[in-house]
Amino acid sequence: MCFMNTTNQIDNFDFPPExxxxxxxxxxxxxxxxxxxxxxxxxxxxxxAQIATKxxxxxxxxxxxxxxxxxxLAGVGNVDLRRKTNxxxxxxxxxxxxxxxxxxxxxxxxDIAVVLISQYVANMIRFLVDSYxxxxxxxxxxxxxxxxxxxxxxxxxSRVKYLFSAESVASGRR
Amino acid sequence: xxxxAGGAAANGGSDEKVLDFLDSVDSYLTTMESLAPILRQxxxxxxxxxxxMGVFRVSSASLDLKDHSASTYLQMVGHESDDSxxxxxxxxxxxWASADNKSCCSEEEIPDSQLRHRGTSRLSENQEQNSNGDDxxxxxxxxxxxERAKTLSVFGTLVSPxxxxxxxxxxxxxxxxxxxxxxxSSMLSAxxxxxxxxxxxxxxxxxxxx
Numbered sequence: 001m002c003f004m005n006t007t008n009q010i011d012n013f014d015f016p017p018e019x020x021x022x023x024x025x026x027x028x029x030x031x032x033x034x035x036x037x038x039x040x041x042x043x044x045x046x047x048x049a050q051i052a053t054k055x056x057x058x059x060x061x062x063x064x065x066x067x068x069x070x071x072x073l074a075g076v077g078n079v080d081l082r083r084k085t086n087x088x089x090x091x092x093x094x095x096x097x098x099x100x101x102x103x104x105x106x107x108x109x110x111d112i113a114v115v116l117i118s119q120y121v122a123n124m125i126r127f128l129v130d131s132y133x134x135x136x137x138x139x140x141x142x143x144x145x146x147x148x149x150x151x152x153x154x155x156x157x158s159r160v161k162y163l164f165s166a167e168s169v170a171s172g173r174r
Numbered sequence: 175x176x177x178x179a180g181g182a183a184a185n186g187g188s189d190e191k192v193l194d195f196l197d198s199v200d201s202y203l204t205t206m207e208s209l210a211p212i213l214r215q216x217x218x219x220x221x222x223x224x225x226x227m228g229v230f231r232v233s234s235a236s237l238d239l240k241d242h243s244a245s246t247y248l249q250m251v252g253h254e255s256d257d258s259x260x261x262x263x264x265x266x267x268x269x270w271a272s273a274d275n276k277s278c279c280s281e282e283e284i285p286d287s288q289l290r291h292r293g294t295s296r297l298s299e300n301q302e303q304n305s306n307g308d309d310x311x312x313x314x315x316x317x318x319x320x321e322r323a324k325t326l327s328v329f330g331t332l333v334s335p336x337x338x339x340x341x342x343x344x345x346x347x348x349x350x351x352x353x354x355x356x357x358x359s360s361m362l363s364a365x366x367x368x369x370x371x372x373x374x375x376x377x378x379x380x381x382x383x384x
Contacts, residue, residue: 055250055251056248056249056250056268057247057248057249057250058244058247058248059244059246059247059248059348065233066217066220066221067213067217068234069232069234069237070213070216070217070220070340070341070343070344070347071344071347071348072237072325073325073326073337073340073341073344074246074269074325074347074348075245075246075269075270075321075322075325076244076245076246076247076348077237077238077242077244078242078243078244078247079238079239079240079241079242081241083239083241085239086244089234113248113250113263113265113355114248114265114351114352114355116351135262135263135359135362136250136263138263138265138355138358138359140354140355140358142209142213142351143210143213145214145217148210149206149207149209149210151203151206154206156202156358156361156362157199157202157203159365160195160199160361160362160365
């Protein structure tokens with residue numbers, strides 16, 4: 001909190017008006033470096049918004065190191081100015097909370113259209129994956145080196161498989 | 175007779191929806207099964223590259239954490255104002271779009287006529303421009319090679335040929351995954367139609383209570 005007179009002076013310091021922001025009843029001073037980074041982020045987001053208008057979007061990944069490295073070789077890696085990536089490498093030290101946070105972040109970002117997640121990682125957060133039901137971003141469970149793809153655990157197939165049960169089909173056809 | 179014909183048509187329509195749903199489930203399963211050998215080949219090539227180049231050169235430690243945009247991304251086809259876009263989005267893979275050239279260098283699908291103005295489709299439009307089309311093809315190929323080399327350069331100037339084949343394997347895997355994403359969205363759309371139809375049937379059976 002700082003107190004200023006009408007000429008933006010405190011003691012003998014002059015604060016450029018462009019570095020000052022009034023929030024509520026408090027006046028804040030922002031350094032030039034902070035303002036530059038903020039402007040760069042705004043420009044980047046504006047570019048992303050333009051991309052969103054044209055319906056272009058990223059592919060996010062939550063998988064082991066080899067799978068993520070392979071897809072990064074294919075050019076899907078994206079890092080923004082805040083050093084936020086569109087992938088999470090899962091290893092033995094990755095916590096379930098970190099995976100949950102990454103899943104929630106990727107499924108709420110507007111610039112992501114598809115989320116690739118290794119099925120064994122999806123099993124760690126199965127409740128969260130199964131409760132997700134939006135069309136975009138699409139969640140695709142992929143196999144990993146040590147864990148082959150199992151259709152029985154796929155969240156999309158689990159959602160629709162009840163239609164194949166004899167009871168539901170018989171009651172619908174009667 | 176008319177009511178019987180109408181009933182038969184309704185049953186035919188409902189059977190068609192069920193068949194569409196079953197076909198989409200079958201396609202989804204087939205596509206996901208076809209993904210495994212492609213990924214396996216990619217992992218094998220990556221392991222071979224790591225063996226020849228060294229563990230520390232081909233690892234997550236080498237990944238570029240400086241801000242950069244994705245060269246390969248998706249385009250969602252459809253109009254945002256159309257409700258069907260929200261219910262059944264369609265994805266198109268746009269590979270190796272450079273930062274300087276924002277248009278796609280190569281594409282998996284070209285469903286929209288606007289997208290046809292990029293790359294090879296110029297040849298079919300005007301035969302007198304064949305030479306210009308060849309030049310554009312070469313330009314597209316050069317851009318793709320440049321973008322691929324740029325991605326590989328993260329792991330060093332000289333890379334193992336196995337790393338290049340791993341890159342191609344994962345590119346193929348991406349194409350299969352985009353196809354799976356499209357089949358998934360059509361499957362969910364067919365599922366919602368069948369589910370609605372079943373609910374309507376149940377409501378019709380319960381009907382007015384005498």
